[in-house]
Amino acid sequence: MELSMFILMLAVHFSSEFNVHNDFKLIGCSDTEKEYLFGFDGEELFHSDFNKKEGVVTVPEFADPVSFPGFYEQGVVDQEVCKQNLAIAIKAYKNPREEMDKPDSSIYAKYDVQLGVKNVLICHVTGLFPPPVRISWSKNNVKVTEDTDLSQYRRNNDGTFNIFSTLRFTPKEGDIYSCTVTHNALDQPQTKTWDVNIALPSVGPAVFCGVGLALGLLGVAVGTFFLIKGNNCN
Numbered sequence: 001m002e003l004s005m006f007i008l009m010l011a012v013h014f015s016s017e018f019n020v021h022n023d024f025k026l027i028g029c030s031d032t033e034k035e036y037l038f039g040f041d042g043e044e045l046f047h048s049d050f051n052k053k054e055g056v057v058t059v060p061e062f063a064d065p066v067s068f069p070g071f072y073e074q075g076v077v078d079q080e081v082c083k084q085n086l087a088i089a090i091k092a093y094k095n096p097r098e099e100m101d102k103p104d105s106s107i108y109a110k111y112d113v114q115l116g117v118k119n120v121l122i123c124h125v126t127g128l129f130p131p132p133v134r135i136s137w138s139k140n141n142v143k144v145t146e147d148t149d150l151s152q153y154r155r156n157n158d159g160t161f162n163i164f165s166t167l168r169f170t171p172k173e174g175d176i177y178s179c180t181v182t183h184n185a186l187d188q189p190q191t192k193t194w195d196v197n198i199a200l201p202s203v204g205p206a207v208f209c210g211v212g213l214a215l216g217l218l219g220v221a222v223g224t225f226f227l228i229k230g231n232n233c234n
Contacts, residue, residue, distance in 0.1 A: 026155065029082035033132045035153060036075035047152050048075035100185035101160050103128035107179045107192045113171050121169055121194060123179035126162035134182040135165040140175060171196045 021041055028035035037047035044058045048071070055072035103125045110120040125133055131153050137144040147168040153161045165179065173196055181190045 027078050027082050028131070028153075029079055029086060030130075030132070034079050035131070036078060037152070042157075044152075044154065046071060048072050050075075050079075098130065100183075101127055101129040102185040103133055103181055103183050103190065105179060105181045105190055105192050107177070107194045109194070110166075113196065115171050115173060115196070118168065118170050121167040121177055121179075123165045123167070123181075123192070124162065125165070125181050126156065127160045128162070128183055128185070129160045131161055131163075133163065135163070136180045136182075137165070137167050138178045138180070139169070141178075173197075 024039045026035060026037050026039070034050045035047075036050075038045045046055060046057050048054075049056050053072070055075070104127045105123060105125045107121060107123050110122055113119060121137075123135055123137070125135060135150065137148055144167065149166045151164040153163050155161055167177070167179075169177065176193055176195045178191050178193045183190075
């Protein structure tokens, strides 16, 4: 397989008397994908959304996020440099086979499931290398394209990546949802399913409690009756 992606990871390690921190910058590019983000101590601080053509600060206001005009524009410039480096790397390395890691996916609901109450399904794909990966949804074997979102790629500690896809839905008894992952490391698409199956509370314990209570009351009544008869005989 030809070299198709160039990834540059820059990390700065600094420490003080009491604290040790790691600041990093990630630039990635291919024929179809672009990635440009900054992070601090393993947490993403900022990334460029090249589809919406804007910079996105991903930490809350109370965390004193760092941003300045030109973040996104710098990402655009670095993407051009990345593409040039990719072209040079392809010639220099003579298209070596690309090492790949197979993704692993899981699907689960964000909130406790209640029939008729809106919820969110999450398809988490992790352990993949290199990007990109394609994620698709289906409901009862019919492809779904609306009410879906896709997160940015995030780097794992082992150098692989993970990504989330979400589907907004309203649970209905019997519905079956599927998340299908396609990646070059897989021999065939990987599909995980999730079905709406709300367990109804069992009536057994309530019946047993009711019968037990009735028998107990009956026993008290019978005992009281014989106690009174015994006293009358005396």
